[in-house]
Amino acid sequence: MQCNVPLNHKFDQGNLMKLFQKSSSISSKLPSIKNPISNHGLKCFQSRLEHVSTSQPEHNYKPNTTLGAQLDAFYRFTRPHTVIGTIIGITSVSLLPIQTMADLSPTFFIGILKGLLPALLMNICVVGLNQLYDIQIDKVNKPDLPLARGDFSVEFGSAIVATFSILSLAKGLAFKSPPVLSAVVIWFLLGSAYSVDLPFLRWKKYPLLAAACILCVRALVINIAFFVHIQKYVLGRPIMFTKASIFGTTFMSFFVAVIALFKDIPDVDGDRHYGIQSFSVQLGQERIFWLCISMLLMAYGSAVVIGVSSQYPLNMMVTVFGHCMLASILWLRARGVDLKNNAALASFYMFIWNLFYAEYFLIPFVR
Template structure:
């Protein structure tokens, strides 16, 4: 939910650029934010509906796995929030927003639903493809074009938008791989062959850290070679250098034999994700 909130606000402000934050922009932001958060609840809820047996091992505190909520309540919450999100998107009259919501739901169903040819989370490449399609492509393009359309500006892909898409592509791959590392025990028991189950925790962990460091190095190079004003290049270079150093130091402190330590590092990666989205509106 925090990631969705940050990304929608960040990309919407990036679409504004140097334009004033008018009432029309505020309405467009609310039109995007409300259904995006509802759809987030729907997709996560759908995943929990089909993952009760796995979550009883990996995450017994979740409402369905713990028995706090019945399966019927879980299905009702997922269905109602998904329906409300689609209705809000349709009422907004924004085709980029509606396409983003519908596409996210379709991939969420394919990712979680235990039906023939679905439940793509069992396959590392398909699982990663679902997450990066939403986080790196749909979110960036959908909410950027939604804001542009709401304000009556042409839907032109800008260099800052391309940068955000490229950087979040790496981040989405890492999140897709990293999220399975603390859940190896339950996934192995349920026969879910994630990359962490197949290759081992340590290898996947350092693959994730390496991918993020490559993303930060690429961001630094892109900033140095940019034609933006000098202060923007300096600020972006310093920010990504600091994030890369902090990530490496945090990774070195992680105990590969302690699932809670790995989970804490995973949550730290999400904080870096939030930080990047807080910075993106300043790109020029």
């Protein structure tokens, strides 16, 4: 049963809540009046009040304009877990073409930086673009983000996004690496299609398209484009995908699909309210949660089988032991998650990103 209780936002919500609490206490002292307000009705009204209070902007909120506060707001604006994922992912992929220690030259490390810089700029551009179009949703799902909380104005957020997009594309052109330039262009196009609210866009409203956008960038673009960048345009070798690169691309496709599914699990309240039909909204949080866990365990099991086939004892031991350990930690942690607690689900989502980082440390050992 839905609770459709209209509210006049001019009323003081705190006084309304106090009025209801007083009515409940008075009714309990009058035995002749039975249940003047049903428990369900009171809970519905209270739930509606709480939802409105969290989804409405705080008109009295005054952003802190000190340098430290603005730097902290910018840090939150960048969505640092995605930035860390980009740094670790590109660095790991860049190591895969290495054949001898002689390859670890200054030219190689400069090549990594030439790939990282445009990618990081575009990463911040795309996550910022998503925040510009998700301000109302984020007031419910992620109220600490700077645009949702009011630390940044829309104009300032737009300026950051425009500046970082131009810098990223300019660096991609200046570094004369077609794979890097292609990567940031595709990243920008898919990020725009995911977030921008225009006809035929705003793909985040459609679960399959939303997952495809994230998978294409995080699993395919990063793992293929930056591998080719290092192998051909830094080391000067013909393009030849190694066992580790093929494994990494395939494994990360599974992993990124899990991230794409799981990221919506803690956000069902805001998504449902604003018409975002994610899989979690359609099928329920619990079902998607255990689907994600099953997908990751299958991926870890496949990694163990591939590790056993390695001809190098050290690589085999690291690959097998590492993936068994990650799978065990995942299973033990998943069993203790309160699926009715969005804060616990959000914490577990960040834990999955930690597993994502850890995987990139194991991929170079697949030989």
